[in-house]
Structure formats: structure tokens, C-alpha cells
Amino acid sequence: xxxxxxxxxxxxTVAKKLGIYxxxxxxxxxDSVITRADFAELQANPPEWLAELRRNGPHxxxxxxxxLNVSIAGLARxxxxxALTSADITALLQAPPAWLVAERSTHAAxxxxxxxxxxxxxxxxAKKARTAAS
Numbered sequence: 001x002x003x004x005x006x007x008x009x010x011x012x013t014v015a016k017k018l019g020i021y022x023x024x025x026x027x028x029x030x031d032s033v034i035t036r037a038d039f040a041e042l043q044a045n046p047p048e049w050l051a052e053l054r055r056n057g058p059h060x061x062x063x064x065x066x067x068l069n070v071s072i073a074g075l076a077r078x079x080x081x082x083a084l085t086s087a088d089i090t091a092l093l094q095a096p097p098a099w100l101v102a103e104r105s106t107h108a109a110x111x112x113x114x115x116x117x118x119x120x121x122x123x124x125x126a127k128k129a130r131t132a133a134s
Contacts, residue, residue, distance in 0.1 A: 008033045018042065020053045021060045021083045058083035068092060071110075074103035 014034045015022040022030065026049055034042075042050060057063075064084045065072045075081075078099035084092075092100055 008035045009039060014039055018050065019060065019063050020050065021058045024053055024058050055086065057085035064089060068100060070103040070107045074107060078103055
């Protein structure tokens with residue numbers, strides 16, 4: 001396959017895969033079509049602007065949610081609709097508002113329940129395997 005026929009991605013797709021906020025990227029990145037080889041190069045040797053975005057933001061909602069340990073829906077319920085910088089996230093973590101405390105608690109409960117269901121399924125599978133082996 002020649003490079004002229006190589007697969008390409010839109011900037012929004014690449015930004016999502018890189019975990020960066022597209023509007024904060026350089027205009028030349030936003031206007032370009034990125035090949036898979038270009039994407040691999042960005043991952044292997046990120047330019048300074050990419051390293052800076054990853055380090056300080058602004059970060060997209062999935063990254064903000066992960067750093068705050070809440071769901072994306074929890075961010076929306078908390079009124080966070082814009083991208084946040086690392087400094088904004090740190091400030092929220094140092095002095096968490098009531099909505100963040102509640103959402104972190106909810107998120108932890110949901111994750112614990114998902115783990116319980118997974119563990120129960122594994123126990124049932126193990127029991128079936130033992131029964132089938134007998």
C-alpha cells in the first residue's frame with residue numbers, strides 16, 4: 001500500500017485518541033488530515049505543543065472526569081461544561097465543592113457495584129467449570 005492510499009483521520013478523531021482538547025491545538029493541526037503514520041509519530045515523539053496540552057490543558061471532558069474521579073455525566077450535573085486546565089482541576093481537588101464530593105461518592109459506588117457483578121459472574125463461571133469437569 002502506498003502512502004497516497006494510507007488511511008487518514010480527521011483532527012477531531014486524532015485529538016480524541018490523544019486525549020487533547022481540539023480547540024486548544026494549533027490551527028495547522030485543526031486544518032490537517034492526519035495519516036496513521038503521522039498519528040504514530042505524534043504518539044512516539046510528541047511536539048512541544050502536544051506535550052504542553054497534555055501537561056497543562058485545557059483538557060477535554062473525559063480527561064477532566066478521569067482526573068476528578070467522576071463520570072462525564074457527573075461533570076454535567078456539577079455544571080462543568082467547559083474544558084478545564086490542570087490548575088483548575090488541582091483547585092477543585094484541593095477544595096472540593098459539594099457536587100464533586102457527591103459525584104465522587106456516586107462514581108465509587110457504581111464502580112464497586114460493577115466490580116461486585118463481575119466477581120459474581122466469575123464465581124458462577126468457575127462453578128460451572130467445576131461442575132462440567134466432574
